[in-house]
Amino acid sequence: MTDLAHIRSDFPILQEEMNGHPLIYLDSAATSQKPTAVIDAISGFYQKTNANVHRGAYTLSDTATDLYEEARARVAGFINADRREVAFNRGTTSALNQVAYGWGLNNLEPGDKVLLSLMEHHANIVPWQLVSRHTGAELIYAPYTDSYALDVDALESLLDENVKVVSITAMSNVLGTINPIRHIADAAHRAGALMVVDAAQAVPHMTVDVKQMDADFLAFSGHKMLGPTGIGVLYGKLDLLEAMEPAEGGGEMISDVQLDSSTWAEVPHKFEAGTPPIAEAIGLGAAVEYLEKLGMEAVRSHEIDLTAYALDRLGAIQDLTIYGPTDVETRGGAVAFTLADIHPHDIATILDQQGIAIRAGHHCARPLARSLKAPATARASFYVYNIRSDVDALVDGLEKAREIFGVA
Amino acid sequence: MSLNELYREVILDHYRAPRHHNHLDSPDGSAQGNNPLCGDEVTIELNLNGDRVSDVAAIGVGCSISQASASMMSEAVFGKTREEIDELVRKFKVMMAIEESAEEVVDPDRPGSALGDLEALQGVRKFPVRIKCADLPWITLEQALESAE
Ligand SMILES: Cc1ncc(COP(=O)(O)O)c(C=O)c1O
Numbered sequence: 001m002t003d004l005a006h007i008r009s010d011f012p013i014l015q016e017e018m019n020g021h022p023l024i025y026l027d028s029a030a031t032s033q034k035p036t037a038v039i040d041a042i043s044g045f046y047q048k049t050n051a052n053v054h055r056g057a058y059t060l061s062d063t064a065t066d067l068y069e070e071a072r073a074r075v076a077g078f079i080n081a082d083r084r085e086v087a088f089n090r091g092t093t094s095a096l097n098q099v100a101y102g103w104g105l106n107n108l109e110p111g112d113k114v115l116l117s118l119m120e121h122h123a124n125i126v127p128w129q130l131v132s133r134h135t136g137a138e139l140i141y142a143p144y145t146d147s148y149a150l151d152v153d154a155l156e157s158l159l160d161e162n163v164k165v166v167s168i169t170a171m172s173n174v175l176g177t178i179n180p181i182r183h184i185a186d187a188a189h190r191a192g193a194l195m196v197v198d199a200a201q202a203v204p205h206m207t208v209d210v211k212q213m214d215a216d217f218l219a220f221s222g223h224k225m226l227g228p229t230g231i232g233v234l235y236g237k238l239d240l241l242e243a244m245e246p247a248e249g250g251g252e253m254i255s256d257v258q259l260d261s262s263t264w265a266e267v268p269h270k271f272e273a274g275t276p277p278i279a280e281a282i283g284l285g286a287a288v289e290y291l292e293k294l295g296m297e298a299v300r301s302h303e304i305d306l307t308a309y310a311l312d313r314l315g316a317i318q319d320l321t322i323y324g325p326t327d328v329e330t331r332g333g334a335v336a337f338t339l340a341d342i343h344p345h346d347i348a349t350i351l352d353q354q355g356i357a358i359r360a361g362h363h364c365a366r367p368l369a370r371s372l373k374a375p376a377t378a379r380a381s382f383y384v385y386n387i388r389s390d391v392d393a394l395v396d397g398l399e400k401a402r403e404i405f406g407v408a
Numbered sequence: 409m410s411l412n413e414l415y416r417e418v419i420l421d422h423y424r425a426p427r428h429h430n431h432l433d434s435p436d437g438s439a440q441g442n443n444p445l446c447g448d449e450v451t452i453e454l455n456l457n458g459d460r461v462s463d464v465a466a467i468g469v470g471c472s473i474s475q476a477s478a479s480m481m482s483e484a485v486f487g488k489t490r491e492e493i494d495e496l497v498r499k500f501k502v503m504m505a506i507e508e509s510a511e512e513v514v515d516p517d518r519p520g521s522a523l524g525d526l527e528a529l530q531g532v533r534k535f536p537v538r539i540k541c542a543d544l545p546w547i548t549l550e551q552a553l554e555s556a557e
Contacts, residue, residue, distance in 0.1 A: 342472075343470060344471075345448070345471035345473075345541065346415070346471050349411075349414070349535060360446065361445065376471075404412070405415070405420060
């Protein structure tokens with residue numbers, strides 16, 4: 001185990017109170033907190049180097065462009081990609097929409113299938129639904145097993161020659177399940193399908209190597225990995241990005257514009273229409289630098305330790321049900337649960353009054369929630385700045401919930 | 409502590425043993441409400457005898473506040489005329505600070521005088537994120553009444 005307790009002072013918000021109690025933040029799967037290094041990178045950019053990128057004929061704009069492109073290079077290195085393979089956008093949602101509209105809309109036909117899983121976030125379902133309305137492609141879903149692992153056998157049996165895209169989350173934001181992407185990618189490629197990876201939860205919490213995964217496209221968000229909101233990444237293999245149509249048009253993404261047609265800029269710029277989120281990209285670069293300093297191995301082992309402790313302590317609470325794998329090696333630090341007949345929303349309110357932030361509801365994964373027969377769950381999720389005493393506070397808070405609801 | 413004001417005994421009682429919780433055979437009006445943020449769902453069905461609600465059902469899944477509010481509401485509207493219900497809805501919304509009014513609906517010296525059990529929900533006012541839970545059945549009731557017209 002690697003103890004990261006010393007880094008808590010890097011996160012100013014952890015000094016705040018909520019409802020008169022020290023803030024205990026257990027909702028990092030929704031969004032992470034930001035270290036001073038990231039906050040400073042953003043405000044420093046606005047104070048000293050703010051200008052638009054790729055268009056100025058003056059030094060300040062050159063500097064801004066350099067910083068923006070340096071951030072891209074750093075992010076690319078972080079996932080073992082080439083910088084031309086990393087397009088910035090607003091986040092995972094917008095990256096997945098880019099693939100669905102850019103690739104899907106232009107390549108899918110009636111009779112084609114898009115293979116998803118039952119544990120997908122709405123961001124990896126709805127764009128495909130929208131595009132299938134135009135293309136006539138069908139969406140099919142791989143189930144999960146009784147132990148909350150993706151049912152890879154079932155997935156492979158669904159994988160016939162009509163499947164053109166397999167789009168799967170690398171780590172479930174509800175169950176915590178880590179999916180064997182490389183294995184699925186190999187199967188997808190054998191069947192002639194593209195492998196798209198929703199890595200919104202994976203990139204922040206474990207080493208992600210796009211080459212090792214053999215992902216064709218991969219999407220993630222800055223704000224879940226210590227970076228700011230409003231910035232995300234679409235990774236794509238170079239040849240695929242070069243062949244793919246942009247989903248958005250506008251300034252910055254063109255090579256030439258005629259009255260009735262245009263040609264596109266080089267990748268990745270053709271996927272970055274309009275003024276990009278410049279400060280946010282630089283903030284994300286700083287977040288990646290921070291994570292690299294911690295080391296992703298250390299991040300992962302810290303979370304394994306914390307998750308094991310949480311599963312242990314939560315598991316000891318009577319009438320508490322955990323929805324997710326029990327083996328910490330196969331899961332991340334998002335722990336979904338229910339407690340007796342206390343609705344998760346009520347659990348969240350009771351914890352909130354004790355300064356503890358968790359999420360309650362369907363976590364933007366309604367098909368999963370329905371299949372769990374738990375329309376709503378409570379979810380605690382951990383990151384680098386959480387410590388064991390956060391888990392202890394959660395457990396005490398849940399005891400309080402039992403008391404208020406008179407659960408014997 | 410304010411949590412005890414929120415989770416009053418009556419609220420937990422209505423949550424655990426909701427009243428009017430069986431579907432009606434062929435309701436004159438019905439509506440379904442849900443809160444996509446937290447997943448609360450409520451179905452309201454009603455029969456009208458002239459201007460009067462002669463039967464009502466409030467069925468749903470969700471948090472204690474939304475489900476208790478639905479259950480208490482079903483008791484409160486049972487047997488009431490449209491006009492009486494309009495007044496009830498108005499008083500409820502004022503109590504919950506959903507509608508503005510100079511009037512204090514709830515008389516602390518005579519608890520229950522205006523809204524009965526429903527007054528137990530006034531603690532929700534201190535929890536702004538939960539007000540929409542309490543309000544969901546009421547929005548749905550208005551839709552069910554409209555559908556019966
Ligand atoms: C697995 C997963 N996919 C996609 C998203 C969407 O990310 P964003 O809202 O940053 O676009 C999230 C986060 O909410 C997520 O957890």
